[in-house]
Amino acid sequence: ADNLAEFHVQNQECDSCHTPDGELSNDSLTYENTQCVSCHGTLEEVAETTKHEHYNAHASHFPGEVACTSCHSAHEKSMVYCDSCHSFDFNMPYAKKWQRDEPTIAELAKDKSERQAALASAPHDTVDVVVVGSGGAGFSAAISATDSGAKVILIEKEPVIGGNAKLAAGGMNAAWTDQQKAKKITDSPELMFEDTMKGGQNINDPALVKVLSSHSKDSVDWMTAMGADLTDVGMMGGASVNRAHRPTGGAGVGAHVVQVLYDNAVKRNIDLRMNTRGIEVLKDDKGTVKGILVKGMYKGYYWVKADAVILATGGFAKNNERVAKLDPSLKGFISTNQPGAVGDGLDVAENAGGALKDMQYIQAHPTLSVKGGVMVTEAVRGNGAILVNREGKRFVNEITTRDKASAAILAQTGKSAYLIFDDSVRKSLSKIDKYIGLGVAPTADSLVKLGKMEGIDGKALTETVARYNSLVSSGKDTDFERPNLPRALNEGNYYAIEVTPGVHHTMGGVMIDTKAEVMNAKKQVIPGLYGAGEVTGGVHGANRLGGNAISDIITFGRLAGEEAAKYSKKN
Numbered sequence: 001a002d003n004l005a006e007f008h009v010q011n012q013e014c015d016s017c018h019t020p021d022g023e024l025s026n027d028s029l030t031y032e033n034t035q036c037v038s039c040h041g042t043l044e045e046v047a048e049t050t051k052h053e054h055y056n057a058h059a060s061h062f063p064g065e066v067a068c069t070s071c072h073s074a075h076e077k078s079m080v081y082c083d084s085c086h087s088f089d090f091n092m093p094y095a096k097k098w099q100r101d102e103p104t105i106a107e108l109a110k111d112k113s114e115r116q117a118a119l120a121s122a123p124h125d126t127v128d129v130v131v132v133g134s135g136g137a138g139f140s141a142a143i144s145a146t147d148s149g150a151k152v153i154l155i156e157k158e159p160v161i162g163g164n165a166k167l168a169a170g171g172m173n174a175a176w177t178d179q180q181k182a183k184k185i186t187d188s189p190e191l192m193f194e195d196t197m198k199g200g201q202n203i204n205d206p207a208l209v210k211v212l213s214s215h216s217k218d219s220v221d222w223m224t225a226m227g228a229d230l231t232d233v234g235m236m237g238g239a240s241v242n243r244a245h246r247p248t249g250g251a252g253v254g255a256h257v258v259q260v261l262y263d264n265a266v267k268r269n270i271d272l273r274m275n276t277r278g279i280e281v282l283k284d285d286k287g288t289v290k291g292i293l294v295k296g297m298y299k300g301y302y303w304v305k306a307d308a309v310i311l312a313t314g315g316f317a318k319n320n321e322r323v324a325k326l327d328p329s330l331k332g333f334i335s336t337n338q339p340g341a342v343g344d345g346l347d348v349a350e351n352a353g354g355a356l357k358d359m360q361y362i363q364a365h366p367t368l369s370v371k372g373g374v375m376v377t378e379a380v381r382g383n384g385a386i387l388v389n390r391e392g393k394r395f396v397n398e399i400t401t402r403d404k405a406s407a408a409i410l411a412q413t414g415k416s417a418y419l420i421f422d423d424s425v426r427k428s429l430s431k432i433d434k435y436i437g438l439g440v441a442p443t444a445d446s447l448v449k450l451g452k453m454e455g456i457d458g459k460a461l462t463e464t465v466a467r468y469n470s471l472v473s474s475g476k477d478t479d480f481e482r483p484n485l486p487r488a489l490n491e492g493n494y495y496a497i498e499v500t501p502g503v504h505h506t507m508g509g510v511m512i513d514t515k516a517e518v519m520n521a522k523k524q525v526i527p528g529l530y531g532a533g534e535v536t537g538g539v540h541g542a543n544r545l546g547g548n549a550i551s552d553i554i555t556f557g558r559l560a561g562e563e564a565a566k567y568s569k570k571n
Contacts (some may be wrong), residue, residue: 001093005074019072027296028274029069036068043068056450057082057090061252061434063162063259067274068161076164079161082272084339086373088438103349108295109281109371115293118301119282123291127151128304128568129293129561132278132345135163136254136424136550138215138312138559139261139535141379143562145224145310146268147563154270155294156278158340162313163533165553167338168254169377169431170236171244173547173553175218179233179245187241189213193413196548199238199401200507200541203358208539212555214550219554220238220245233486234429235382236546237399250379253550278345279485281309281352281529288571289352289528307571308528308564311518312557313345315506317362317536323503326361335503335565336365336375340469345535349510352529355453355521358508358537365504365542366405369440369497370416375504376435377499378402378546383428384467384487385421387499390411392451392460394468397480401541406501415499418456420447423492435497443493454496465489509537516560528571530564532556 001007006017017022017035018231025031047058052391057080060066071092072078080090083098108328119391127150131142133563134156140152151273174180192213197204220230230245230253246253265272274299281304282291283344316322317335319342324331335341350356369378381398383386388403389412390396396408409417410489435441444450447465451458469488472479477485511519533553539549 001094003074003076004078007216008248014352015406020358024298026273027276027298029232029298031066033067037074038139039405040068041468054437055088057092060480061166061168061255062160064160064262066160067106068431088372089170098271101168102342104353105279105344111301114301118293118303118398120440123304123305124302125153127153128306129231129308129310130155130304130306131290131310133163133312133533133535134161134272135312135314135533136165136257136261136553136556137560139258139265139532140554141312141532141561142270143261143264143268144558144561145442145565147272148562150565153273153306154265155273155276155278157275158338159274161272161274162258162338163257164337164341165254165550167336167375168550169375170356170379170382171234171246171253171547172220172230172245172257172526172550173236173545174220174245174551175213175243177217177245179220179231180232180243183233183242185233187243189216191240195238195240196545196552197541199354199543199545201543202541203361204507208512211514211559212539212552214223215555215559216551218237219551219558221502222558223257223260223554226260226264233300234379235399236378236547237405238384239547244379244382246379250383250431252377252431252434257403257550257554258539278311278313280463281348283352284392287353288526289526299551307568308530309509310530310532310560310564311345311349311535312532312560313348314341315509316343316346317341317503317506319343320503323506326360328563330362330364330503333364333501333503334368335371336368336554343506345507349518349531349535352518353520353526354518354529354531356508356537357511358541361507362503363402363505363507364406364501366402366409366501367499368502370434370500371498372438372440374438374440375433376419376499377431379429380419380425380432382422382484384425384489386465387417388420388456388461388464389417390456392457393464394480394551397477397482399482399484401543402504402546405438409499409501414498416498418454419497420461420489420494422489422494424487426495428487436495441495442495443495444510445493447494450494450496454497454498494496505540505549506534507537507540507542511538512536515563516556517563528567530560532560
């Protein structure tokens, strides 16, 4: 057999997978995936049979209900979706190498006859609000619009939910929260505003930053009320105090937040359509939004009539061609992003008349593991890990802003560095156990042994850690002015993760106002069009602070949903 269909047909009929009429059920392949589960079991059940030493594709870190067809195809070779980011050997049967052949929005304009036929037909659906993108911003928008009385459709072009939000690990920044007060952390929206502006080199739109900081506590409260655990509060680069909220024990925040949002969307029976791409915002003769043209992977083009469209499509960090045009120094860089983050939402916004701003500001995340391509959260450094080079020496304040940390790492021998930590750091952040489990964090009972394993000068590394521990004891980092020294590195085993920067976040995007309304080049609102999350520009300026992305997507996603629902009621 050359594919799964040929394998299955040896002992099953076509109706084992397909509907009686032989047609695919919908773009989400709901019926087909149900048939897979009926034979093979749920993802969790299958994971019990596919355990490996370091990784298990079925023990997925993805939130939601991951469809079998996200990786497995029937009548053609399958592709491991994990391979879009990682470099592990999953050894999936009937598989081919990962590749993404997705036509751009401009290329899809060539489908003229198909598009005209779809637009000449009656709308496939009529709703109040269509949300494009199922990351944290999209789900927040869909839920808040629904709770405000709107009928909503949420579309997602990928086979899995969550966008980049599902990969976020560090935390959700918020100021003067109940969680901070319980830990006697003094903070304020004003201080969060100042830190965010400073981190963004004061290029940020102050009005948007004020929305971010002043609504941050409400966003944490909103998520908590829906079931999120955001009780752990840690430090991220560029913050004056601990304000990065995450689950108890320091587990990854992104997948948890998306799972909570997904569960709440399911409770509200929000119409979620996977493998469905937003192609064109439709407007009437007055320039007011009247709906959106979409293209389903299997069902093709159709249009949805809607009073409002919310673009929550993320950034373009996975599109290196686009990244390199704006910042040639990043040409050839790998990315921390999910495969759908190519910027097609920006093209849709521009075609609808939306203006773009701050596009030249692109951030590299300093700590992407060289082995496996795993993004290592900033919280590892925030909780006490240090960065050393191959010579075994520290070279930077580990919790400086991401742009400075990335530049410092690239200046080292081999353009990479090593995160060094001990069991005390490991125990403080449960996310670290995931890295160890994936085999990207080798360990030894001495720094000399660890250095020998990783090609680091072990003698110098031992001296560096001893020096760092003395700085912890003194309470002041006189070498690199690191503001927080949470713990000495002297407990149990030592660990090393080789890291290098990867393109991580695009600060620029479509221009919005404080109601999340998309604006044109004249700063005039496009009636009925909204934007939230990384697809927008102005919130983060020249550089985003760690922990501000989750805060951004929840705050502005929720705001966009409320405003779109309000707009729909009036129109």
